Amino acid sequence: MLSSEEKSQLVDALCVTAEAMGTTLSPGAAKMMVDDLARFRVDELVIALRACRHEVTGRLTLAAIMQRVQAADGRPGKDEAWSIALAANDQFDTVVMTEEILLAMSVAEPVLHQGDKVGARMAFISAYERLVCAARQQLKPTDWHVSMGFDPQRRVMAIDQAVLMQRLSPDVAKQTLISLAYVPMTENAQAIAGLITGEPGVPLPEIRDRLRSIRDTMLRQQERPHE
Structure with a gap:
């Protein structure tokens, strides 16, 4: 929220900006606009008023100021x-x-x-x-x-x-x-890696059954040449 001093300065800034745009804004109207703009930061309002001077061809309006303050929040269109x-x-x-x-x-x-x-x-x-x-x-x-x-x-x-x-x-x-770079492996991944490294791992039951089936198949294939 703007302080009382900042609100007073904003009234002056609104009137001066309107004049720079070739129009006039009464102090009473400026004070009403300040009530709606008081929730924004001073730096946001300064940037918005500058943008209005460069971009708005008609009168200075509350909608024009609000649009430019909100557009500066970085949210994509x-x-x-x-x-x-x-x-x-x-x-x-x-x-x-x-x-x-x-x-x-x-x-x-x-x-x-x-x-x-x-x-x-x-x-x-x-x-x-x-x-x-x-x-x-x-x-x-x-x-x-x-x-x-x-x-x-x-x-x-x-x-x-x-x-x-x-x-x-x-x-x-x-x-x-x-x-x-330090995403931990799942239990299943650790168990499968254990087939290569020889280090133990504890897989989930369905993965354990699948690994056992693969191991048994490999053992049978190794025994066949000796039959």
Whole structure:
């Protein structure tokens, strides 16, 4: 929330911005706009007003300011979000996505699995825009998650790109890449590896039966030359 002094300064900034855009804004109207803008940070509002001066050709409106403040939160537009969601369907791809993309995709996925890509896109965009609108009203920061794919090279490329696009901090990216190098093997994988290394492992019952069958087959094949 803005302090009383910051609110007073914002009133002046709104009036000056309106004048720079070739219009006028009364102090009373500016104070009403400040009441709606007080939940944002000063730096966000300064950037939004600068963008309005450069981009808006008509009057300075609350909607124009809000649109630019919200666009600066880093959430992708609906078309980019849909593209990210589709990429996440490829199990080999590593994708960096927001919580809103993940939730919207859960709505669209059943339609997509039926082969209706157009319908899935419509369902996704509708859900995504509702989720983003709600998140922005609640002033939720954009939270980026890494969805790991099977291809190791694509993992590194996706994480590096996310850092360049300022979607992941270098520290988070570094820790993510480090964790990839130490993914523990499952019990089944350890047991199968034990066939090679000679070290014991305890597989699940169905895997244990399969390993026993393989071992018995190998033993029978070894005994046949001596028969």
